[in-house]
Amino acid sequence: MPNLLGSGFGLLEVSHRSATFQGVIDSAMDRIRRVMSVPDDYEILFLQGGASTQFYMTALNLISEGEKADFLVTGNWSQRALKEAAQVGDVVAAWDNADNGFRSVPQDGEYSIREDAEYVHYTSNNTLFGTQYHHLPDSGGKPRVVDASSDICGTPIDVASHDVIYAGAQKNLGTSGVTLVILSPWAMSRDKGGLPTMLDYNTHVSKGSMFNTPNTSGIYVLDRVLAWMERNGGIEGAIERNRAKAALLYGQLSSSDFWRPHANEFSRSVMNVTWRLADENLETAFIQQAEEEGIGGLKGHRIVGGMRASLYNACSMRSVEALVTFMQDFEGSNG
Ligand SMILES: Cc1ncc(COP(=O)(O)O)c(C=O)c1O
Numbered sequence: 001m002p003n004l005l006g007s008g009f010g011l012l013e014v015s016h017r018s019a020t021f022q023g024v025i026d027s028a029m030d031r032i033r034r035v036m037s038v039p040d041d042y043e044i045l046f047l048q049g050g051a052s053t054q055f056y057m058t059a060l061n062l063i064s065e066g067e068k069a070d071f072l073v074t075g076n077w078s079q080r081a082l083k084e085a086a087q088v089g090d091v092v093a094a095w096d097n098a099d100n101g102f103r104s105v106p107q108d109g110e111y112s113i114r115e116d117a118e119y120v121h122y123t124s125n126n127t128l129f130g131t132q133y134h135h136l137p138d139s140g141g142k143p144r145v146v147d148a149s150s151d152i153c154g155t156p157i158d159v160a161s162h163d164v165i166y167a168g169a170q171k172n173l174g175t176s177g178v179t180l181v182i183l184s185p186w187a188m189s190r191d192k193g194g195l196p197t198m199l200d201y202n203t204h205v206s207k208g209s210m211f212n213t214p215n216t217s218g219i220y221v222l223d224r225v226l227a228w229m230e231r232n233g234g235i236e237g238a239i240e241r242n243r244a245k246a247a248l249l250y251g252q253l254s255s256s257d258f259w260r261p262h263a264n265e266f267s268r269s270v271m272n273v274t275w276r277l278a279d280e281n282l283e284t285a286f287i288q289q290a291e292e293e294g295i296g297g298l299k300g301h302r303i304v305g306g307m308r309a310s311l312y313n314a315c316s317m318r319s320v321e322a323l324v325t326f327m328q329d330f331e332g333s334n335g
Contacts, residue, residue: 007020011216011217016216025208029046031223035229038182039160043188045180045183045209046178046209046215047179048214050179051149055080055083055085056088056199058085060088060195061201062145062190063088066090068090069090069117069119070092070114070142074106075128076303077126094114102129103263103264105132109138112140119145120140121144121145124150125149125150125269126269127271129304132155144164145163145166146162147166152167164181164187166179171312174221188202246270246273249273249309249323258335259278260277262306270311273311274307276307282334293326294322309323
């Protein structure tokens with residue numbers, strides 16, 4: 001903090017125009033390219049405004065009025081992405097399972113994409129509902145745009161099969177305030193000009209994500225997190241650890257009728273595990289007693305209710321083991 005890379009300047013005061021910070025952002029971009037195997041002709045951006053800004057910005061840059069895009073709606077974040085894109089073009093939900101409580105993601109063949117759609121948008125991991133794709137969704141041959149906010153670098157992703165990947169950094173990549181955006185040559189070729197400066201991908205690509213002051217400390221943390229990932233087996237190492245954590249917790253949830261996992265088995269997320277208790281009246285006591293044991297943050301999002309354990313990359317196996325032990329004790333006393 002007080003002396004960034006021996007420069008004599010602190011991380012929070014260093015100019016983003018300094019050579020020291022240029023080294024930091026270059027390093028962060030190189031690490032993203034290496035860790036995610038981003039093709040050389042793809043652009044990498046570190047923007048602000050969160051994934052929520054990308055809901056609109058993707059559509060604004062990729063389609064014009066009257067042009068079409070199809071959305072796979074698997075939770076409230078995809079609903080929001082669809083709503084924002086509707087301000088730009090002709091967008092529809094090619095699949096939507098809100099009626100089924102967003103318990104699963106679609107399998108190929110369960111939806112069809114309009115022939116004249118310009119792209120297909122999906123959300124790779126549904127943070128609130130605890131569902132996730134375990135396959136590359138069929139896009140009917142159209143470019144794929146994905147909101148990967150809650151499983152970026154924690155699950156396999158074939159970057160070359162996508163044209164836009166966006167993700168807030170705050171789950172697996174560092175602190176809040178940085179949004180990673182990865183753009184294919186096709187995405188860059190959609191440039192239609194005349195967009196508001198800050199909402200135009202070209203502005204940020206042409207200035208190396210430094211058209212205006214970037215989130216310097218957030219990008220520094222992202223670089224450090226990626227360095228940690230590289231020392232710990234890269235994306236493959238993270239995937240292996242995440243699968244092991246999720247298997248332990250889902251194993252407990254499948255062990256008796258006391259537990260009611262929210263997601264259908266084939267769509268279960270390795271990042272966010274959601275469940276109810278068969279006796280929902282016990283849920284408040286479960287969350288309270290877990291907190292007393294030092295296991296916090298288990299209350300599910302109010303839209304879903306129940307419990308949610310987020311097993312992001314920084315969550316250790318030891319934490320999940322502690323949770324499972326607590327669950328066994330709780331069931332023993334209340335089952
Ligand atoms: C999948 C997904 N998309 C979008 C968002 C919104 O991100 P932000 O708060 O960075 O705008 C979130 C936040 O949790 C998310 O999980």
